[in-house]
Amino acid sequence: MTPTAIRGVGVYLPAASEPVEDVLLRNGVPEQERRYYRDFFGFGRVRRDPGRPLEEQLADAARPLLDASVAASIRYVIHAPTVQFTAPYPEAVTARVAELLGLDRAVPFALSQHACASALLAVEAAGLLLDRSGPGGQVLVLAGEKTFRGEGEVIEGSAVMGEGTAAVLVGRGGGDRMLTLATRTLAGFHEAPFLTVEAERAFTVAYIEALSGVIRDALDDVGLAAEDVDHVFPHNVNRMSWLRVRQQVGLGAEVIRLGGQATRGHCFGADPFIAWHENRERLRPGDRYLLVAAGLGATLTAALFEHGGARPPDGAS
Amino acid sequence: MRWPLPLTGIRTDSVFARRPFRAHTDRFYSALGERYGLPAPSAAGLRTTFADMVRTLRALPGHPLHEEHATELVVLAHAGTDAEASWPAPVLSAQLPGVRRAFAVSDLGPVSGFAGLEVGGAYAAAMRCDRAVVVLMDQDRPIVRAEDRTTWATRAVTLVLGGEGPPLGHLDVSVTRGAAQTPGLPPSSPPTTGAWWHLPDTLPAVEDVVVTGYDPTSRCAGRCRIVPAGRQ
Known part of the structure; x- marks a missing residue:
């Protein structure tokens, strides 16, 4: 079986950033704990783009990977969110990204439940789907989300969240x-x-x-x-x-x-x-x-x- | 795509315990809804989560998730939002014997279950697994756009592929984009489980049974043909 392969990675990082201190203060984290995030965990600034929809941020990550022939080869667009819902029904973030990118034939869906590890699973799933969908196809895997207030901005004792996104072009062989x-x-x-x-x-x-x-x-x-x-x-x-x-x-x-x-x-x-x-x-x-x-x-x-x-x-x- | 394992069981469930929302959920949903111009959702009322639902199924004597058979693959699918950000797949990974992969497929409206079966079939073939369980789930109070008139209910459809038991048929599953909706076909209601709800009444069958779904948002069509055991 031809191996699953990463053929390219695109990234979008919001230009604006915010000191983690501000995020931690807003979320009521006491000074003693704020020091941990800075001095031990290593957090400095987080990238954020409060006025921008998630689908645009994901599409921006993907654009550098897609010329006309690559776009025509995309069979699936898979968003791998940490939290399993990103929009109220019947909104669909993944379908909206596919539309923004002109991927009219690709099936868009979300793969979740491994939280921040879901995107790695999605790369594996992409390869398996391609193995059964004929030659020449590729899959676009998307990762990254908006920072919600509260637990969407800070994972207690672990991390302060940012809004960088990534797009991964997955194929069989090459790369x-x-x-x-x-x-x-x-x-x-x-x-x-x-x-x-x-x-x-x-x-x-x-x-x-x-x-x-x-x-x-x-x-x-x-x-x-x-x-x-x-x-x-x-x-x-x-x-x-x-x-x-x-x-x-x-x-x-x-x-x-x-x-x-x-x-x-x-x-x-x-x-x-x-x-x-x-x-x-x-x-x-x-x-x-x-x-x-x-x-x-x-x-x-x-x-x-x-x-x-x-x-x-x-x-x- | 032909599933490598036969369908050996299917059942429906609609009795799930409910509990009050936890305070954090209201904050989480408010932030999500704000982006779409929705008012803060009411925290009043009792609800369940997808994690609570699979715990209920796991505890239910006679349910396929209750059995202590090794289940290498668990696929969940849902169209709507969860009442809280819960982790049903990790719950089952930790509780069921032998799980190697467990995940959920969503964001594809009524076709989410069909896509879950397609991804699941690819995994089942690659893993050469002996038993897989697919659970389609809906909840009665997801967060929706104000104009959405979808009818929701809290219920689950469970499909067992492989394992013990006589085969009910073989699944051919496909999801295609750009398809037109079949004229006159009512929308799947509730979205994830609607098309599958009466399937247990029709199996085993002597002729092919076809389940279809359509997601107008993505213009994706899902199709699952159940070919009677003994016919290929």
């Missing part, structure tokens, strides 16, 4: 080959983001082990070791937790492409793809990389890819 996808759903955290204090503490403990575990699952599945990973494109939550995951898994010191916390916030499911896009010039033929995300609920996912082109022999520079 960056998906080697595997591993996912785990933890029991006991289905009330998120409104967990009891006890459940919140339990999740903090379980999170590092589970995220490390799902990365190991992906590597074990294809017989690779932690040192074979050249890049990790992460979700932008608590920077400190990423350093602990790096130690637990044994990833290289410089492979985790952090930094988004400071400049754009946690942009729902778009984070790993925005990080990919930001670091695309660093990707060399044959590089292996992980796209990693964790979602409320709680589902954690690691997808392992190999960048297009032949990997140089070991020892070659």
Whole structure:
């Protein structure tokens, strides 16, 4: 079977940004806790575009990927939202994006329930759908959302949300080959983001082990070791937790492409793809990389890819 | 797309417990509705969530989700909004034995269930799974546009693919865009489960049974042909 592949990533980042301090103040987060978000979690500013509809922000991410021939090849448009509804019925954000982009033949729908990890699942689903829909087709996967007030702006003890969006062009063969996808759903955290204090503490403990575990699952599945990973494109939550995951898994010191916390916030499911896009010039033929995300609920996912082109022999520079 | 597993069970449920809204939900919905010029929704009244609904089904003796069979794939589908942002697929992932993938398909109106079956069929083939469960769900008070006159009800249709039990038929599922609505065909009511609600009364059948749906927003048409077992 021809492997699922990422053939391109487009990104839209709102020009306007807001200090996380303002967002945290607006949401009643006390000063002592605000310091954690700044000094330990690494958040600085969040990108926001309050007057702009979600569908326009998603379409802007996709436009650079679509010339006429690519547009004609799109069979499905899949939005992968964190929260499973983005508009009142019968509004349909995904159909509206397809319309804005002139994708008249593509079937638009949303794939959800893995929260911020849903976009990684959508890439996998895109490949499987293409495998059964004839040659030459491609799928457009969309990630990113509007920041609601309250719990839509701040995930307590974890992240401050931003409105960056990403579009991913998925095909079979070519591009960056998906080697595997591993996912785990933890029991006991289905009330998120409104967990009891006890459940919140339990999740903090379980999170590092589970995220490390799902990365190991992906590597074990294809017989690779932690040192074979050249890049990790992460979700932008608590920077400190990423350093602990790096130690637990044994990833290289410089492979985790952090930094988004400071400049754009946690942009729902778009984070790993925005990080990919930001670091695309660093990707060399044959590089292996992980796209990693964790979602409320709680589902954690690691997808392992190999960048297009032949990997140089070991020892070659 | 032909499902790789036969349909072995289908049932409908409409009795679900209700509870008051939690305070945060009103704030969440208000922010969503504001973008579409809607007034703040009333927090009064009792509702259920999709997570509560699947918990109810899981606890119901005789329901396919109650059984302790390994179920590698769970697909949920819904057209309307949830009463709260709940996580029904993770609930089932954690409670059912053997789940490898569980997710929901939405944002496609009455065709959401057809798209769920299409995605589910692709997964079932790739995973070579033995048993999958697909649950279509509606709720009676979703957030809707002011002019929407859709009739809603809280209910679920559960389809079992594979596993034990005699086959009721094989599913051929398709979703196509750009189709015209069949003249005279009433809209699916409520949107997700309407077209499927009476299907259990017609199976097993000696002839093909066809279920259709249409989403005017996306101009997508869904079609599911159930071919009797023994005929291909």
